Amino acid sequence: MFPATSYLLLKTKCPSIDTSFKHLHGWQEFEMEAFFPEVEHSLVVARAFTTSQSAEAHLNLFRCIFQIVEEDTGEHIKFRHIHSNGIDTITADGHHGQALGLGLYCQELCRGNTEYCSIEHSQLLSSLTPTDHLLGHVSNDVLEAMRSLATADPLLDLEAVFELIHNGGKKALDWLKDKESNNGFALAAIYQPASKMSCAIWQAAPMTSNGNKQAPCNINRDGTKLTLLAGIMRGLQYNSCAIIFLDTFLKEGIYSCNCHFTHFQRASQAIRWKGMSQEKAVILKDSEITTNYKKILKLQDGVQSAAKLVKHSLEPTMSHNIEPAKKRLFTAVDKLEKSSQQLDKIKTQGSGAISTSGLLEMADMFDPELLQSTGQ
Known part of the structure; x- marks a missing residue:
């Protein structure tokens, strides 16, 4: 970390964290990343190398990183729910070690604090557990129930949604147990009414860790399976370039890319990409519909021959x-009935341009009484 990146980390509101497993041989690279709207760029503000993904290891990482920030800036990292200003949210993977390590650090930060929580006014900050600090393959109907939880609006019948997911099979049940474990901190990340954050802060936070996912991608371009020393030197070079870009932009207004994106352009591009993705999915479904249609035509011939x-x-x-x-x-x-049911299911996901006019009803292929007939 440079002093400049310490100042950046101190001012960020919604950092994200992730771990790269490919950059170094035998080591994992822990990274904190944040998007800075004033320069319209995301930067890695802290990185560290570790061999453990445990909560205790991440607690030590947060201790060291935030201690460096305090030494460089003279100020300590603040969290909104503890200090009323500072970091609003931290976006992480579903890895419990990262989240619990952060919760342990917040608990350590509040040790001996006699003030009450700014969100739960009846609880002392020192009494909050690590997960208290974090409270901020299935069928289509179960999948929709899962997706319905990703909202800032209270669901009319939350218990019915939980019941549907609970009865949706092992994978759905495991998913629900994961979200409800550790006092439900993971559920609070996707369902705002279960969170103790204000709705405005919750909605302003990144909804994915995509920003941090690009950090390992950018860094891995320098190579993978490097030695520890090589990883440190490459990280130093990466940080140096980022600081030079930032300084040049703030002083001269020169951007690092030929195209200077605005919020509108980024939103438009996201819509185009999503449209292209959906178009590709529809094309694949149309191909699947065509394959099933041809299969059913052959099965119809088989039924008529058997009749x-x-x-x-x-x-x-x-x-x-x-x-x-x-x-x-x-x-x-x-076989024909099962294939027909499958075709009816996927037809709703296609473009509607594939004709299935050659399909016949059972009564048109043979007399149903043949199934009850007996020999003479």
Whole structure:
């Protein structure tokens, strides 16, 4: 860390944290990143190298990083829920070690503090647990229930949503248990009414860790599986370039890219990318619909052939073949019904441009009474 990055970390409101596993051989690279709207750029404001993902290891990382900030700036890191100003939120992966390590640091910061929490006015800051400080493959209906929790508005029937997810299978149940574990701090990150943050702060916080995900991507361009010394030197070079860019922009107004993006341009680009992604998904679904349609046409031919065989077996001289023929017809009908149900399901996800006019009703392919027929 440079003194300049310490000042940047001190002023940021919504940093994010992530760990890169590929940059160094035998080491993991912990990074804190933040987006600075005044320069329209995200910067890595702190990095450290570790071999552990435990809560205790992350507690030590936060201690060291924030101690360096205090030595460089003369001020200590502040958190809004403790000091009424400072860091609003920290976005992290679903890794409990990172989150619990931060909670332990906040608990340590409040040790001996006789003031009351600015959010829960009846609780002393010193009495908050680590998770108190953090409170800030399935079916489509269960997936929609999961997605419905990602909102700032209270759900009308939250218990019904939980019940639907709970009964949605093992993966859905594991997901719900993960969100409800450790006093529900993970649930509070996606469902604002479960959070103790104000709605304005919760909505202003990044909803993904995408900003921090680009930091390992940028750094890994210098190489992967480096030695510890090489990783430190590359990180030093990266930080130097970032500070030079920042200083040049603030003094001369010269941006690091040819295109100077505005908020409107970024939003427009995001919409275009999302549209392209959805268009690609629709094309894939149309291809799947076409494949299923061709499969059903073949199955229809199979049902008609099996029906003819049953009809032929009704003749007195062929009555000994009636049961095998009926079994073949039952099997063909069952396969056709399952494929038709699958096609009906995916047709709603396609563009609607794929014609399925060649599909026939069961009654048009054979007489249903053949299934109850017996030989003479």
